[in-house]
Amino acid sequence: MKKRVKVVAAVIENSEKELLCALRSNDMSLPNVWEFPGGKVENGEDFGTALEREIKEELHCSIRAGELLHTHVHEYEKAIVELNCLSAVIEKGEPHASEHAKLLWLPKENLTSLQWAPADIPAVDFLTTKVSR
Numbered sequence: 001m002k003k004r005v006k007v008v009a010a011v012i013e014n015s016e017k018e019l020l021c022a023l024r025s026n027d028m029s030l031p032n033v034w035e036f037p038g039g040k041v042e043n044g045e046d047f048g049t050a051l052e053r054e055i056k057e058e059l060h061c062s063i064r065a066g067e068l069l070h071t072h073v074h075e076y077e078k079a080i081v082e083l084n085c086l087s088a089v090i091e092k093g094e095p096h097a098s099e100h101a102k103l104l105w106l107p108k109e110n111l112t113s114l115q116w117a118p119a120d121i122p123a124v125d126f127l128t129t130k131v132s133r
């Protein structure tokens with residue numbers, strides 16, 4: 001049976017209303033696709049706590065996690081990922097890539113110009129269609 005992993009990802013908006021996108025590096029699973037930064041939820045953690053911890057570990061800054069924006073379950077070849085995207089704002093510091101190959105701030109309407117991890121596509125669609133309403 002495939003392993004099912006619960007993942008939280010941050011949709012971080014800056015003062016210019018741009019969203020932070022992160023490129024997975026060659027050293028990560030799923031290399032060279034874009035994602036919302038985050039990671040696996042540990043036992044006993046709520047989504048907000050998990051996300052704030054992951055962002056501190058990965059991007060070396062502090063965020064405040066907000067509401068759950070979108071959930072999607074995607075079946076990869078080796079695992080099933082439940083991707084939970086939460087809104088977030090930076091509280092302290094600037095994001096720096098440590099594990100990722102690149103970070104990029106993009107206006108919502110330009111998100112579809114990137115090649116996203118398959119599990120992220122419904123969230124990207126949700127975020128980009130929300131803007132045109």
Ligand SMILES: Nc1nc2c([nH]c(=O)n2[C@H]2C[C@H](O)[C@@H](COP(=O)(O)OP(=O)(O)OP(=O)(O)O)O2)c(=O)[nH]1
Pocket residue numbers: 005007008009028029030034035036037038039040081083117118119120
């Ligand atoms: N953080 C994050 N992970 C995502 C997204 N979309 C997506 O498919 N994933 C996948 C990639 C990973 O398999 C898993 C997240 O776990 P992780 O970020 O802790 O990744 P990891 O490198 O430790 O995972 P792994 O190599 O052990 O598989 O979910 C996303 O938008 N953000």
